[in-house]
Amino acid sequence: MPRSSSIPAEGKNLNAFFTVNLRGETTTQTFDEIVHPRGFLISSDYLKGALIKTTRQKISSGSHVIIDNGNFDEIGKISTDLSQPAEELKKNFLRLKKKKSIHEEDFPPELRDQITDISKSIEKEILDHFGNKKLDLSGSLAYNPSGVIGIEDITAALWLRLGLEIQYIPNGREALRKKNETVCETAVTEIGTLKKSWNGRYLTVASALDYDSAFDAGSAFASREIEHAAIGFGAFMSDDSFQDYVIINGKRIDLPSLAPMRYLRCALVVRGFWDGYNSQKKTSLKSFHFLGLGTPVMIPILALGAYSTKFQTYDATSPFKDAFQGILYTLEPAYFKRRATSIAFGLASNPTAPWSCPCKFCKDFEKQYPMDYKKGYEWYKSKKPSKVEMKDLHPGGSLFDVYPFLSEPESGSRRKMINLCRMGHNHWIYERIFEGLRDNNSNRDSFEKHVEGIVNRYLQNSKWDQAAHSVKLAFEIVKAESVNDVLKSIG
Numbered sequence: 001m002p003r004s005s006s007i008p009a010e011g012k013n014l015n016a017f018f019t020v021n022l023r024g025e026t027t028t029q030t031f032d033e034i035v036h037p038r039g040f041l042i043s044s045d046y047l048k049g050a051l052i053k054t055t056r057q058k059i060s061s062g063s064h065v066i067i068d069n070g071n072f073d074e075i076g077k078i079s080t081d082l083s084q085p086a087e088e089l090k091k092n093f094l095r096l097k098k099k100k101s102i103h104e105e106d107f108p109p110e111l112r113d114q115i116t117d118i119s120k121s122i123e124k125e126i127l128d129h130f131g132n133k134k135l136d137l138s139g140s141l142a143y144n145p146s147g148v149i150g151i152e153d154i155t156a157a158l159w160l161r162l163g164l165e166i167q168y169i170p171n172g173r174e175a176l177r178k179k180n181e182t183v184c185e186t187a188v189t190e191i192g193t194l195k196k197s198w199n200g201r202y203l204t205v206a207s208a209l210d211y212d213s214a215f216d217a218g219s220a221f222a223s224r225e226i227e228h229a230a231i232g233f234g235a236f237m238s239d240d241s242f243q244d245y246v247i248i249n250g251k252r253i254d255l256p257s258l259a260p261m262r263y264l265r266c267a268l269v270v271r272g273f274w275d276g277y278n279s280q281k282k283t284s285l286k287s288f289h290f291l292g293l294g295t296p297v298m299i300p301i302l303a304l305g306a307y308s309t310k311f312q313t314y315d316a317t318s319p320f321k322d323a324f325q326g327i328l329y330t331l332e333p334a335y336f337k338r339r340a341t342s343i344a345f346g347l348a349s350n351p352t353a354p355w356s357c358p359c360k361f362c363k364d365f366e367k368q369y370p371m372d373y374k375k376g377y378e379w380y381k382s383k384k385p386s387k388v389e390m391k392d393l394h395p396g397g398s399l400f401d402v403y404p405f406l407s408e409p410e411s412g413s414r415r416k417m418i419n420l421c422r423m424g425h426n427h428w429i430y431e432r433i434f435e436g437l438r439d440n441n442s443n444r445d446s447f448e449k450h451v452e453g454i455v456n457r458y459l460q461n462s463k464w465d466q467a468a469h470s471v472k473l474a475f476e477i478v479k480a481e482s483v484n485d486v487l488k489s490i491g
């Protein structure tokens with residue numbers, strides 16, 4: 001196997017970039033010319049048909065390509081298998097909750113038994129699905145990619161998916177610590193063998209759900225001298241639970257109010273993982289991949305939390321899914337994901353502030369299907385609505401032909417162009433976000449100032465107070481000098 005010459009080295013300053021999902025739509029000449037992706041990620045299951053050739057071309061032309069051998073699909077399958085007990089557990093949690101977050105000390109014995117049962121079922125399902133099957137990377141390595149997502153344990157991801165926090169599970173922290181140690185042990189053996197014929201990055205996947213479990217994982221990774229790692233953030237970002245406390249160093253810290261865990265958990269895990277790693281090793285991780293992290297405001301915050309690692313990559317399928325559901329990313333007035341209905345309401349109520357994205361996807365779409373701002377304003381004046389509804393943007397709706405970029409045709413060429421242009425636009429926004437990170441990477445102070453500016457603009461413009469509160473806490477957690485400072489700033 002030829003040694004790859006296209007692996008970008010870790011430099012002195014932070015190099016962070018997005019690895020675009022390698023698909024037909026993201027490998028066109030137009031996409032390349034507008035977005036200039038620096039890297040791609042493809043799941044080994046998708047390496048079929050025309051994508052085989054495209055992947056080879058991208059690798060040979062020097063793109064940083066990561067092949068993902070992760071078990072994301074298995075997580076879905078197992079959680080479907082366990083959906084019935086998980087549903088019953090959820091009902092019991094809801095009964096207990098009554099608008100507050102749930103605390104494990106309030107659990108009645110039956111609920112404790114139920115949790116023990118479901119965590120045992122998870123173990124059994126994992127064994128049934130994987131048994132002693134070893135991760136086979138030979139197919140992926142035949143492409144000679146610059147990175148592969150290596151071994152991972154999906155237990156913690158399943159806990160979260162089924163509504164279990166680590167502190168609910170008897171000896172949960174200890175169990176997860178052992179799982180991370182086993183993952184490291186397997187990874188070390190595999191890396192040793194692979195090194196002989198391949199010089200890309202083998203990204204060992206850590207699993208964690210809070211500060212303490214991430215600290216343990218970081219310590220285990222450093223003890224085994226693992227230099228390239230990844231953590232899945234997709235499950236964190238799709239978790240819609242709220243909590244009014246966090247646990248750090250085994251101590252419960254009450255928060256002033258309920259906070260959405262999706263932002264908070266990401267920051268706690270990053271903080272814990274790097275603190276754990278640095279507790280064992282003087283040098284930091286060489287490279288890190290944020291699996292499934294695509295929320296614009298969280299990218300800079302977590303990049304700051306991982307700042308000592310100078311080579312950071314990210315991937316997410318959300319720019320596609322969001323495009324299809326009418327969610328567009330913005331840089332101004334802040335890094336938001338905005339719904340088409342909310343954008344349409346803004347345009348209709350204020351005709352002097354048009355959709356002015358300078359990206360070529362938006363410009364090209366506008367040329368073919370221009371917005372009619374005047375007509376939108378007339379609609380607003382005559383109707384005096386308090387919001388735009390989805391039905392207004394659907395075929396037959398009042399705004400369907402007024403704001404074509406925000407409209408939702410069922411099929412046809414306009415639908416196709418809408419999906420492509422929104423997806424392209426969302427990726428173009430990512431490129432600007434990462435460009436901003438790379439332009440401010442000369443030292444930690446200026447990087448932190450850059451991120452602080454992004455966070456402040458988010459806080460000033462967010463209409464969801466709980467999200468703003470959680471994003472602010474996430475920023476405090478990653479920016480603090482030490483974990484003691486974290487405790488002071490959020491407690």
Ligand SMILES: [Zn+2]
Nearest residue numbers: 357359362425
């Ligand atoms: Zn655009």
